Amino acid sequence: MQLTSEKRRAMPIPMFPCFVTLLVFGFSSLASAETHHLHWEVSYMFASPDCQEKLVMAINGQFPGPTIHAKAGDTVVVELKNSLPTEGVVIHWHGIKQIGTPWADGTALISQCPIKPDETFVYKFQADKAGTYFYHGHYGMQRAAGLYGLLIVDVKEGEKEKIKYDGEINMLLSDWYHQDIYTQMVGLSSKPFRWIGEPQSLLINGGGQFNCSLATNQGINKCNMENMQCAPMVLQVLPNKTYRLRIISTTSLSSLNLAIGNHKMTIVEADGNYVDPFTVDDMDIYSGESYSALITTDQHVSSNHWISVGVRGRQPKTPPALAILSYLNNNSQYQLELPKATPPITPLWNDYAHSKSFSYKILAAKDTPKPPKRADRLIQLLNTQNKIDGFIKWSLNNVSMVLPPTPYLGSLRYSLKGAFDQKKPRDWFGANYNVMKPPINPNTTTGSNLYEIKFNSTVDIILQNANALAENVSEIHPWHLHGHDFWVLGYGEGLFRKKDVSRFNLKNAPLRNTAVIFPYGWTAIRFVADNPGVWAFHCHIEPHLHMGMGVILAEGIELVKEIPKDAISCGKTAKMLMNNHG
Amino acid sequence: MQLTSEKRRAMPIPMFPCFVTLLVFGFSSLASAETHHLHWEVSYMFASPDCQEKLVMAINGQFPGPTIHAKAGDTVVVELKNSLPTEGVVIHWHGIKQIGTPWADGTALISQCPIKPDETFVYKFQADKAGTYFYHGHYGMQRAAGLYGLLIVDVKEGEKEKIKYDGEINMLLSDWYHQDIYTQMVGLSSKPFRWIGEPQSLLINGGGQFNCSLATNQGINKCNMENMQCAPMVLQVLPNKTYRLRIISTTSLSSLNLAIGNHKMTIVEADGNYVDPFTVDDMDIYSGESYSALITTDQHVSSNHWISVGVRGRQPKTPPALAILSYLNNNSQYQLELPKATPPITPLWNDYAHSKSFSYKILAAKDTPKPPKRADRLIQLLNTQNKIDGFIKWSLNNVSMVLPPTPYLGSLRYSLKGAFDQKKPRDWFGANYNVMKPPINPNTTTGSNLYEIKFNSTVDIILQNANALAENVSEIHPWHLHGHDFWVLGYGEGLFRKKDVSRFNLKNAPLRNTAVIFPYGWTAIRFVADNPGVWAFHCHIEPHLHMGMGVILAEGIELVKEIPKDAISCGKTAKMLMNNHG
Numbered sequence A, B: 001m002q003l004t005s006e007k008r009r010a011m012p013i014p015m016f017p018c019f020v021t022l023l024v025f026g027f028s029s030l031a032s033a034e035t036h037h038l039h040w041e042v043s044y045m046f047a048s049p050d051c052q053e054k055l056v057m058a059i060n061g062q063f064p065g066p067t068i069h070a071k072a073g074d075t076v077v078v079e080l081k082n083s084l085p086t087e088g089v090v091i092h093w094h095g096i097k098q099i100g101t102p103w104a105d106g107t108a109l110i111s112q113c114p115i116k117p118d119e120t121f122v123y124k125f126q127a128d129k130a131g132t133y134f135y136h137g138h139y140g141m142q143r144a145a146g147l148y149g150l151l152i153v154d155v156k157e158g159e160k161e162k163i164k165y166d167g168e169i170n171m172l173l174s175d176w177y178h179q180d181i182y183t184q185m186v187g188l189s190s191k192p193f194r195w196i197g198e199p200q201s202l203l204i205n206g207g208g209q210f211n212c213s214l215a216t217n218q219g220i221n222k223c224n225m226e227n228m229q230c231a232p233m234v235l236q237v238l239p240n241k242t243y244r245l246r247i248i249s250t251t252s253l254s255s256l257n258l259a260i261g262n263h264k265m266t267i268v269e270a271d272g273n274y275v276d277p278f279t280v281d282d283m284d285i286y287s288g289e290s291y292s293a294l295i296t297t298d299q300h301v302s303s304n305h306w307i308s309v310g311v312r313g314r315q316p317k318t319p320p321a322l323a324i325l326s327y328l329n330n331n332s333q334y335q336l337e338l339p340k341a342t343p344p345i346t347p348l349w350n351d352y353a354h355s356k357s358f359s360y361k362i363l364a365a366k367d368t369p370k371p372p373k374r375a376d377r378l379i380q381l382l383n384t385q386n387k388i389d390g391f392i393k394w395s396l397n398n399v400s401m402v403l404p405p406t407p408y409l410g411s412l413r414y415s416l417k418g419a420f421d422q423k424k425p426r427d428w429f430g431a432n433y434n435v436m437k438p439p440i441n442p443n444t445t446t447g448s449n450l451y452e453i454k455f456n457s458t459v460d461i462i463l464q465n466a467n468a469l470a471e472n473v474s475e476i477h478p479w480h481l482h483g484h485d486f487w488v489l490g491y492g493e494g495l496f497r498k499k500d501v502s503r504f505n506l507k508n509a510p511l512r513n514t515a516v517i518f519p520y521g522w523t524a525i526r527f528v529a530d531n532p533g534v535w536a537f538h539c540h541i542e543p544h545l546h547m548g549m550g551v552i553l554a555e556g557i558e559l560v561k562e563i564p565k566d567a568i569s570c571g572k573t574a575k576m577l578m579n580n581h582g
Helices: A005-010 A181-188 A350-362 A408-413 A497-504 A542-546 A571-578 B005-010 B181-188 B352-363 B410-412 B499-505 B541-546 B571-578
Strands: A035-047 A053-058 A068-071 A075-082 A093-096 A120-126 A131-137 A148-154 A165-175 A203-204 A233-237 A243-250 A255-260 A265-270 A275-281 A282-285 A291-294 A304-311 A321-327 A377-388 A390-394 A399-401 A445-447 A450-453 A459-465 A475-483 A485-492 A512-516 A522-528 A535-540 A551-555 B034-046 B054-059 B068-071 B075-082 B091-094 B120-126 B131-139 B148-154 B166-176 B201-204 B233-237 B242-249 B255-260 B265-270 B272-278 B282-285 B290-296 B302-310 B320-326 B377-388 B390-394 B399-401 B445-447 B450-453 B458-464 B475-479 B486-493 B514-517 B521-528 B533-537 B550-555
Touching: A035 A068, A035 A522, A035 B181, A053 B181, A068 A075, A093 A120, A131 A243, A131 A291, A131 A522, A148 A165, A165 A233, A165 A255, A165 B181, A181 A542, A181 B054, A203 A304, A203 A321, A243 A282, A265 A282, A265 A551, A265 B541, A275 A350, A282 A291, A304 B541, A350 A485, A399 A551, A408 A535, A408 A571, A459 A512, A475 A522, A475 B410, A512 A522, A522 B054, A522 B242, A571 B571, B005 B242, B034 B068, B068 B075, B075 B091, B091 B120, B131 B242, B131 B290, B148 B166, B148 B242, B166 B233, B166 B541, B181 B541, B201 B320, B242 B282, B255 B521, B265 B282, B272 B352, B282 B290, B282 B352, B352 B486, B399 B550, B410 B550, B410 B571, B458 B514, B475 B521, B514 B521
Parallel strands: A035 A075, A068 A148, A165 A243, A233 A321, A377 A459, A399 A445, A450 A551, B034 B075, B068 B148, B166 B242, B233 B320, B377 B458, B399 B445, B450 B550
Antiparallel strands: A035 A053, A075 A120, A093 A131, A131 A148, A165 A203, A243 A291, A255 A282, A255 A304, A265 A275, A265 A291, A304 A321, A377 A390, A390 A399, A459 A522, A475 A512, A475 A535, A485 A522, A535 A551, B034 B054, B075 B120, B091 B131, B131 B148, B166 B201, B242 B290, B255 B282, B255 B302, B265 B272, B265 B290, B302 B320, B377 B390, B390 B399, B458 B521, B475 B514, B475 B533, B486 B521, B533 B550
């Protein structure tokens, strides 16, 4: 049995704190089915992930949603019924390439129409590659309402997993706001601007502690440890084994760092791609990323150890999330006391050198495909905070993205006129921009930010960070690309210059689907536009995307097969489909 | 200038409390345009109707929405853009019959598909009859989110208003919850059931005082009177004039009573129909009703007087709403002090004799069309509170209404199979039901509650009240019929019996679109099914409708002209429209 949140919650909990046993070693518990047919229903429910009750978006009454287990090459079919009273919904399968099924990417108004209340949409796609993935809402800010869960893809039946381990532990990390997402969305779109602030809690597999400072220096009394519902999760392990920790971040805002007392971690996978193993005391993880870390349970039998998850990159006002790693002793019992040591303290929030050091260590495992030697096109995307008529936005090359009522996949596939703002976005922002200072003219405009990419061409994108509206502020942005993995060719400080191309890592550039830009820096990625469809590329911070921080990449549209009608039954594509009747 | 909330808010407010001047006497300020073309946008905004901030659903940035002024026979065109981030929306034009335009009735999943975010639907209808109307959301519980406003229809150009008055004052009454409607909806659909409780405030034209007990016996200090935003509205009047107060209730839950210190009211109109004038010290008004009351400003020049609005039928936990009637003195100044007298105390909440006395006084004005002598069909609707698998519901003849994903108007007009539960509801609940006791078997089922009514037939409906789930509880329910006025033929106590037909008032039965049933009583209505379309008939209490308290009447469907595609571009009608295309 793998440790998944739904199992954790379903299990009888014998005593404080809550315990979960890891029983599976080395083998998946899945049957060898080729197609996984799932019936899901999205609805609201009351839940208290951090012992403060609020509405959450649940799937089949579960928060987080059910974990999907598949093998590479399997087909996943999710019949998703929307049982929200008045809202549309979609689900994005983060990290799945959707080869041949771009309409199943689950991006509202990009790949499909929102699913209407009381209607059902069928997502059918192939789990193309073994790895650690997740899924989440991709409409409005529904991800932040709790609409997410895990998608674990094992190697093909009969194929040998390259990584050696005895057991798996999944840790789905998220941040949690007590304010509802409507208030958040309206606040972000208001004048004066209302920032959502820092989250109230961090959650591990949907559970956390609000207003609990256990991992700082105020001790256990501050924490609501008596309430089983939000007591730290206990990961039960056997001594002298190797565990694969699958660590995934679907935070709305927070960048995170995870550390385990007395245990080093060896990073072996990032975003579904094997990496050259390296060992660390703590690891960073940004929203949209996933990692596998191996740990060896080499401590004393009958010991236990804190796991801390803390905030990076923003002055942390949110207490760390905690879990406990508990060893089985010789009497087949687990340590019941809290660990004697204090929880590990994650690095200082603004120790960017530490974060960069971690990111720079991520390099491709051997056997990873190498990037093409050169790119056909270079797109430089300047990330700026701007204003439109006093409303605060994020922009790329001075255009803040808004989505049209007709999904791009349909309007492009059927060449519908007037379905979106046709103004082509620029590949470059000009040489004179000073990325170290607030914008001289902060005013911006909205647009579709739709880049048409030549099919099968190789594209480099330079994500260029800059100073935000306030002096001496430049934020971390984790950018996520749909429909592809990309190679991370390198990072740099300040303004990217042509000569930096010579520094690109073409030898062992890691494949990822999410890459971070550090304050005032740039990150270079390369990908091959070989997947017909319309793909979002955006900052994975939910409020930033809501404020326009994204672009759309369209490639090989003429090769997209007939789109299921349910995916395009809105806007101008609906009108087109109806045109032959009545 | 008429006193409407948007003008009130738009005006410079010279000093405490806020003042509005009535300048128009006897004549409408409207031009004689035949078509009123309006561009509206529904969006969320932050507002503090009772000085507590929350999200409200606004139209063009106004709460309540803009007041529509039209003349009988005019055409109203509202291009409604949905600018909510993820929710559908519709607007119902309460009291407008929608003759020939049933798709413009604005009932989600009954007359039309919800308007999708970022899309626009055009409501085009005739203001068929002079009277006092309003409009409001009719999807989920969006009315309770603040989506409402006034629709005032004056007599035809050149025609003489039967009622004589010198000026008009509009009072749109509502109740106000601080909890968001999602939490309310989910709570009502939860097990255990979570009742929404009593509202925090009552609002007059969108303004009120939270936690203010001015109208009880605790004095002004408890009230936040310094805050102009929610200070009592001041109605400025000239002495020795007659004013038409248009009083409308769009409450979510509360039944109300309105009283004006030192002024009697003469009721002259109910739900857009003239009534035989009668004079009262205070008046009841239920959700969904509208009245015109004439007052004569016969008090001393330079005096002012409290107007109180209190809760009826439920133990009032909500403080009364207040307004001030202020006279112009001989120096052309208005009284600035608060009235010296305490606000009038509205009748005790459970003085049902008082309420019945008021309702029984409402009789048709002469010249009102008389009801047909007899009905072709008698439908008895037993109103019961029930349970389904432990969830609490309201039912009619033991079936709780749920709406299908395809609007009835389309699925019936195009005879689509399988679009809704085809089980026909019953016209009678049986003779053995004891309306004085909780249901012996509280279990119920859901259904479409669709009554197919023969075109042009005359139908009697007996709304039969009963005991709720708890002993000794029977609630007031104001029932509203779409697409028609009906005659209120009479009221009775206990179980309706066939012999009660002989007591029906066929002489001067008032025409209404909303009628109340009193605890443990019945109310008989009669209407002619002469309006092709699909019409909701339901309890106007928002949480009761959400819990299934309604039926659907379908009549003359074959006479409905081609339905605009935008009204049926969802569910099975969308599939039908798309069927002819690849």
